[in-house]
Amino acid sequence: MSGAEKIVVTVTDIVPLNDLVTRFEFKPTDGGLLPTFSGGAHTVVEMQDGDITRLNPYSLMSDPMDQTAYTISVRRDDEGRGGSLFMHRNVKVGDKMTISYPVNLFSLDLRAKKHLFLAGGIGITPFLAQIKQLERLGGNWELHYACRSESLGSYVDELTSHHPNETHVYYDDHDQKIDLMNLLDGQPLGTHVYVCGPKGMIDWVRQTAEAEGWPREAVHYEEFLAPQPGKPFEVKLAVSNKVIQVGENESLLEAIEREGVDAPYLCRGGACGQCETRVIDYTGNFIHRDHWLEDDEHASGEKIMPCVSRFEGKTLVLDR
Amino acid sequence: MSKFTFPESIRSRPVYGMLEPRAGSAHLFIADAEGAEAIIEMATPAIMAKGHIIYIAKGTDYEAQLRALNPASFYAGPSYGAAEQRIHKTLADAKMGLQVYLTGTEGLIGQAQNAAMQAGVPHTAIQTEHRGSTARRMQCVHCKGITEDVETDPFICGHCGLNLFVRDHYSRRLAAYQGVCIDAEDPGNVPAPKGIYE
Secondary structure, eight states: OSSEEEEEEEEEEEOSSSSSEEEEEEETSSOOOOOOTTTTTTEEEEEEEEEEEEEEEEEEESSSOEEEOEEEEEEEETTSSSSHHHHHHHHOOEEEEEEEOOEESSSOOTTEEEEEEEGGGGGGHHHHHHHHHHHTTTOOEEEEESSSSSSGOTTTHHHHHTTTEEEEEEEEETOOOOOHHHHHHTTTEEEEEESSSOOHHHHHHHHHHHTTOGGGGGGGEEEEOOOOOOEEEEEEEEETEEEEOTTTSSOOOHHHHTTTTTOOOOSSSSSSSSOEEEEEEEEEEOOOEEEEEEEOHHHHEEOOOOOTTTEEEEEEEEEE | OOOOOOOOOOOOOOOOOOOOOOOSSSEEEEEEHHHHHHHHOOOOOOHHTTTTEEOOTTTTHHHHHHTTTTTTTTESSSHHHHHHHHHHHHHHHHHHHHEEEEEHHHHHHHHHHHHHTTTTGGGGGGEEEESSSOEEEEEETTTTTTTEEEOOEEOOOTTTOOEEEEEEEEEEETTEEEEEESSSSSTTTOOOOOEEEE
């Protein structure tokens, strides 16, 4: 089986935080202890939605040293493919679910002299665990958190009451905006910046930091991409000798799995590189959406990340 | 000619590039001896307006040319040891956006790289260019003493007196190559010393 090792858990608590975000708590069904993790790690949650198995990554937001329970916060996406809606509507306290071991693609660089966190909306979740980790280590950190409005500001109260000096909150509906140039200018040498939020915010931070002479190694970002729907297409899997159809609302990776072909994956969000697949032949156009491959690799037509990328055209033959 | 092409070696051995101007809020140059040439070749008025040079001449005669670049600050010291306090203070006060350029001998580059890394600059973000002497800073793996400016292989440890073989294994933490006793099994059987790259 591909992916990280699995853990069977029971849903022990469900707390709606606001109109969009609900928090879920998981405890091991066998009564044992969960693995510790590092701040920024995520778990892949398996959802049995009728005939469809959904596998969505969510950042762990609980204390990384707390082995009794994991918590995640799920933002409801009414336009999405249904994973977050399933979590909001179908999951009840007492349900058994399967989650993966924690996987961290957004870890702290502990060589940093200071950690500067920039969060947009639900992008706050990995920082909640990182803050707990740094508080334990006595780390130097600062959080700048942009939310749409006070009512949608998940965990603002907790953050501002526990960490009033480190937490800075910006509300879109009050026209408050992170003054990024000013914030980056004058940070002490050895500061690392971490950004988690919408794609536009990540691009803005990466481009501004680069222009200001920040080393690439000191700029960390995480954006989970949900696979986007698209036109159905046909794929030939050369190794398994199967021709499969990828439906409008499923990803290429999900279609491969549905056909019983074991394909590697970890994040399912275009970030980790695990599912990289070699293209043997194609006639048509790739719709690359991942953060993993370089631009020249996207242009080469030799590789695809089936978790988020799609294809439009006549033939696609994969080495799988 | 102050440039030397090092032969291909193991992964542990540092490789050096060529200094090039990068966007930044300030530019720190740490150099010794012929490293001055690399600074002179890449310097622009815009870089030097925010440029700070810490220079160890080691008997060379480039100081007037470096001063003529008109950097925001210039310091010349007699040795790396003498400049070390200033290097640490400069890095401790520095802000993100600082670009670090190191050029000259391997010993200077290695020690300054170590200081910059400790101050929080990722080692891959530090620019380096080798110029001048190919002598190495060596650590004796037996007594742990450092011998500077080693030009021959084997050489005699300046601390414990063992005959040491010059290896390409390098430590970023120590900013030194590893020297290992060459006649441990047959004391006195020591090959004639020759230049490291001969």
